[in-house]
Amino acid sequence: MSNQDVIVIGAGGGGAVIAKELGELGLTVLVLEAGPWYGNKKWPNPNLQPGGVSSSTKDDLDVTLYKQLLNKFEMNMNDLVSGRFRWGPADRNRSQWFRHANQKGVIWQCSGVGGTTQTYTANCPRAFPAAIDKVWPLSYRELVPYYEKVEATLPVNFAATTAKEELFYYGAKKAGWNLIPTLDVKGPGYRPQPNAILPPNENITNLNITDEQLSWMEGCTLAGHCINGCPHGPSIDKIAKRSTNVSYVPLALNTGNVCIRPNAFVIEIITENNPSKGLHAIGVNIRDTWTGEQEELRAEIIVMAAGSIESPRLWLNSGLPDNPWVGKGLVNHYMDWVSGIFDEKDLIPILGTSDINPYVGNTCAARFDYPGLGTLQSVGMSPGLTASFYELSQSGYSFLNKPEINDPWDIKGRLYGYELKESMDSYRKTLNILVSTDDEVDQRNGITLDPLLRDENGFVPVVSYQPTKQSRRKRGQLVNLAADLLRKAGARKVIWTNWPAGMMIHIESTMRIGFVVDQDCESFQVKRLYIADNSVHFNSLGGVNPTLTTQALATRTAEKLFKKYFNRML
Amino acid sequence: MEASGRSVTLNPYIISTFRSLVEAIIPPHLKQKDYIGTVHVAGAQELHVYEYVIWILDHSIAFPVKEQFNFVNGSMSKSTAELLDAGAARLIQKGQIFYPLNGTAYPSGGLFSALSPIDRLRAITIIERLDINLEYLSIPYKNNPVLVRNMMDVLNELPMFCHYSEWPAYGKTRLLSPEYRRVEYFPPGWFQVQYPGPSFGYRDFRGFLAIIQHRKVDQ
Numbered sequence: 109m110s111n112q113d114v115i116v117i118g119a120g121g122g123g124a125v126i127a128k129e130l131g132e133l134g135l136t137v138l139v140l141e142a143g144p145w146y147g148n149k150k151w152p153n154p155n156l157q158p159g160g161v162s163s164s165t166k167d168d169l170d171v172t173l174y175k176q177l178l179n180k181f182e183m184n185m186n187d188l189v190s191g192r193f194r195w196g197p198a199d200r201n202r203s204q205w206f207r208h209a210n211q212k213g214v215i216w217q218c219s220g221v222g223g224t225t226q227t228y229t230a231n232c233p234r235a236f237p238a239a240i241d242k243v244w245p246l247s248y249r250e251l252v253p254y255y256e257k258v259e260a261t262l263p264v265n266f267a268a269t270t271a272k273e274e275l276f277y278y279g280a281k282k283a284g285w286n287l288i289p290t291l292d293v294k295g296p297g298y299r300p301q302p303n304a305i306l307p308p309n310e311n312i313t314n315l316n317i318t319d320e321q322l323s324w325m326e327g328c329t330l331a332g333h334c335i336n337g338c339p340h341g342p343s344i345d346k347i348a349k350r351s352t353n354v355s356y357v358p359l360a361l362n363t364g365n366v367c368i369r370p371n372a373f374v375i376e377i378i379t380e381n382n383p384s385k386g387l388h389a390i391g392v393n394i395r396d397t398w399t400g401e402q403e404e405l406r407a408e409i410i411v412m413a414a415g416s417i418e419s420p421r422l423w424l425n426s427g428l429p430d431n432p433w434v435g436k437g438l439v440n441h442y443m444d445w446v447s448g449i450f451d452e453k454d455l456i457p458i459l460g461t462s463d464i465n466p467y468v469g470n471t472c473a474a475r476f477d478y479p480g481l482g483t484l485q486s487v488g489m490s491p492g493l494t495a496s497f498y499e500l501s502q503s504g505y506s507f508l509n510k511p512e513i514n515d516p517w518d519i520k521g522r523l524y525g526y527e528l529k530e531s532m533d534s535y536r537k538t539l540n541i542l543v544s545t546d547d548e549v550d551q552r553n554g555i556t557l558d559p560l561l562r563d564e565n566g567f568v569p570v571v572s573y574q575p576t577k578q579s580r581r582k583r584g585q586l587v588n589l590a591a592d593l594l595r596k597a598g599a600r601k602v603i604w605t606n607w608p609a610g611m612m613i614h615i616e617s618t619m620r621i622g623f624v625v626d627q628d629c630e631s632f633q634v635k636r637l638y639i640a641d642n643s644v645h646f647n648s649l650g651g652v653n654p655t656l657t658t659q660a661l662a663t664r665t666a667e668k669l670f671k672k673y674f675n676r677m678l
Numbered sequence: 679m680e681a682s683g684r685s686v687t688l689n690p691y692i693i694s695t696f697r698s699l700v701e702a703i704i705p706p707h708l709k710q711k712d713y714i715g716t717v718h719v720a721g722a723q724e725l726h727v728y729e730y731v732i733w734i735l736d737h738s739i740a741f742p743v744k745e746q747f748n749f750v751n752g753s754m755s756k757s758t759a760e761l762l763d764a765g766a767a768r769l770i771q772k773g774q775i776f777y778p779l780n781g782t783a784y785p786s787g788g789l790f791s792a793l794s795p796i797d798r799l800r801a802i803t804i805i806e807r808l809d810i811n812l813e814y815l816s817i818p819y820k821n822n823p824v825l826v827r828n829m830m831d832v833l834n835e836l837p838m839f840c841h842y843s844e845w846p847a848y849g850k851t852r853l854l855s856p857e858y859r860r861v862e863y864f865p866p867g868w869f870q871v872q873y874p875g876p877s878f879g880y881r882d883f884r885g886f887l888a889i890i891q892h893r894k895v896d897q
Contacts, residue, residue: 155856155857156857179876180876180877181843181844181861181876182839182843182844183839183840183843183844183845184844184856184859187734187839187856189734189737189738190734190737190855190856191856200855200856200857201855201857202740203737203738203739203740203741204738204740205740206739206740206743209824209828210824211824211828212827212828212831213828213831214835256892259890259892260892263892264890265889265890266886266887266888266889266890267886268883268884268885268886269883269884269885269886269887270880270882270883270884271882271884273884273887274884277887287887287888289887289888291890299887299888300886300887300888302890307886308883312879312881312883313881313883315881318878319877319878319879319880320878322878322879323878323879329877329878329879329880330879330880330881330882330883331876331877331878331879331880332877332880333876333877336876340878340879461882465880465882467873467874467877468880468882469880469882490843490873491842491843491867491868491871491873492838492839492840492841492842492843492844492845492867493839493843494842495838495839495841495842496835496836496838496839498838499831499834499835499838500831500834500835501831504803504806504807505799505802505803507799508803522831522834524702524703524799525705525796528703528704529707529719532842532870532871533709533870533871535871535872535873536871536872536873560746561743561746561747562742562746563740563742563743564742568743608831610828
């Protein structure tokens with residue numbers, strides 16, 4: 109495709125959505141993705157050989173290949189340095205792409221068609237209305253039709269219950285909170301996770317059907333591999349966890365107007381300045397990640413959907429106009445991790461079973477929301493990932509942090525020795541809670557360029573984040589609520605890991621709406637340049653998972669972009 | 679170093695340092711099992727987890743960046759081993775070791791591996807608190823407090839992820855490039871925590887607490 113109307117940079121949570129929407133409106137779209145494409149016949153060995161150039165038909169999608177590549181082994185899939193889901197080139201013989209982090213923590217992003225949604229847990233809550241209304245340049249009400257469209261397309265449903273959710277709900281209820289079975293959260297309470305995971309197949313409890321047969325049917329099998337990569341379903345477009353590579357990408361290809369090119373790292377936005385159009389985007393320079401060859405591609409409109417680190421990096425590396433908010437204002441929900449270890453005698457009366465088995469069911473299927481503070485979510489993962497999460501601590505080893513008499517936890521900090529053995533021996537009797545804070549935007553946080561270090565894609569990004577006093581206060585309150593929930597559920601021991609500030613799992617607000625882009629997500633300073641990723645969020649949405657809001661905004665942006673530049677009435 | 683399938687370093691100093699590190703983080707232990715009695719549970723050293731830590735350190739920085747660090751011929755694992763020794767030296771200098779040094783457990787190692795396991799963790803704490811002279815460290819740690827502190831979490835996280843993942847079961851293929859590794863037996867870390875491994879599905883479906891009523895897309 110040489111004369112596309114629109115180039116979209118990134119095939120992740122936002123890029124795939126805007127590509128599908130624009131394709132359905134009749135525009136020709138070229139999506140450029142830096143990483144590999146898993147499950148496409150044109151790349152039968154995506155981590156070993158360059159394969160094809162691009163793909164524009166659903167006929168290329170191959171579910172058998174997909175199942176072979178997403179083999180559910182946590183090291184093979186999730187290792188941040190060499191796993192299939194890493195921020196790096198398709199060729200796993202090469203190192204990952206370098207990021208310069210200014211604080212302790214982990215940056216958890218993936219390249220590849222589907223982007224970080226390949227490994228996400230598919231949580232799709234809407235923003236808290238109070239975090240949008242009279243704060244953002246658009247109202248919550250304006251967002252609702254777009255939320256509804258994405259929720260119906262993915263689709264989004266309340267998660268099924270397994271043992272770990274039942275225990276979470278039990279603890280929340282015992283702690284005095286109410287069930288709030290709503291999508292529009294206006295007060296505190298617990299609820300099932302609204303997530304983009306197909307409900308279990310009606311045969312989920314039919315033991316005449318084998319587990320393997322079940323994994324070829326439509327619907328979640330409760331296999332618990334959301335983070336390791338879900339390969340279960342009869343075809344690519346019916347895979348249970350709705351990463352964009354299995355949801356919006358097939359829909360985009362169905363339009364006949366969308367072409368996706370993996371292994372293409374965009375290293376520059378090309379602009380032109382003339383009296384009639386002003387400064388505007390006209391194309392991009394890309395670098396083939398296998399050959400290193402560079403190429404210039406042009407389109408009427410450019411959409412950046414490269415994520416909250418790469419979008420500002422690309423802006424800065426392209427020498428686009430100065431703006432004090434480019435890259436600035438990063439929020440990451442200042443996350444934390446609280447775990448409860450239970451005894452068999454306490455679990456049996458609640459669950460009817462002696463174990464929680466955290467590896468069963470949707471990874472993050474129960475939540476507690478508290479507008480003004482943030483959220484708590486139950487998490488159950490494979491053991492390697494679980495163990496590694498115990499080791500990231502702002503307060504060092506637990507022997508340095510003996511609890512005070514009134515502390516709601518028994519252990520604080522990084523586990524070691526007996527405590528570590530006890531915790532991992534109790535893996536099947538442990539309930540983990542992710543704390544996600546309504547953290548404040550601070551212009552000192554964000555993405556800058558390293559003045560000296562470059563890789564093959566330009567100056568490398570520097571990621572900086574320190575929570576504000578207010579964010580620290582909120583996280584402290586949430587940690588106490590998590591400990592109380594676990595204790596009320598019957599936990600014998602509560603562990604507060606005290607994560608460092610740099611846990612970059614939900615990265616948002618580095619190209620903020622109202623500051624870098626207008627309310628239709630077009631750049632103020634470079635016309636015909638749009639953004640459709642988490643970076644445009646005005647704030648942290650109240651502490652809720654960001655993807656659904658990005659997808660709703662991308663849907664809206666497609667509509668606005670089409671109306672403005674392609675001169676047709678909707 | 680790119681992940682070209684080259685095996686891990688053979689430098690005995692580096693190997694000794696990381697063996698002693700993973701031993702301190704995930705030591706072997708005894709566990710009481712019903713009907714069997716007391717069983718030995720392997721620690722990270724017995725599962726060769728130190729090789730993974732060294733492999734990751736030496737494959738984590740891409741060539742163009744190493745070049746600008748003036749680190750092309752350097753080894754991240756060697757610099758990190760020296761960083762651990764700097765922490766050990768400081769702990770000793772402050773007179774804060776709990777147990778006497780023991781040079782026999784890891785004869786090729788440096789000060790860090792001569793410490794008792796708990797003192798190794800306390801040496802890491804000293805580094806984490808930046809109570810060492812950053813000027814004397816090797817590249818890339820020299821005068822780089824952010825990286826020094828970050829690495830102390832990484833050095834704990836990597837052994838834990840590795841030990842309890844499928845990596846030890848890659849057996850003879852464990853140090854190959856990821857595309858060429860093959861699981862040769864059931865991962866011991868998974869056995870230890872009773873994780874059944876990759877699954878097609880489970881039947882513990884307990885219904886729905888609530889249901890979303892969708893509007894049609896075209897409404």
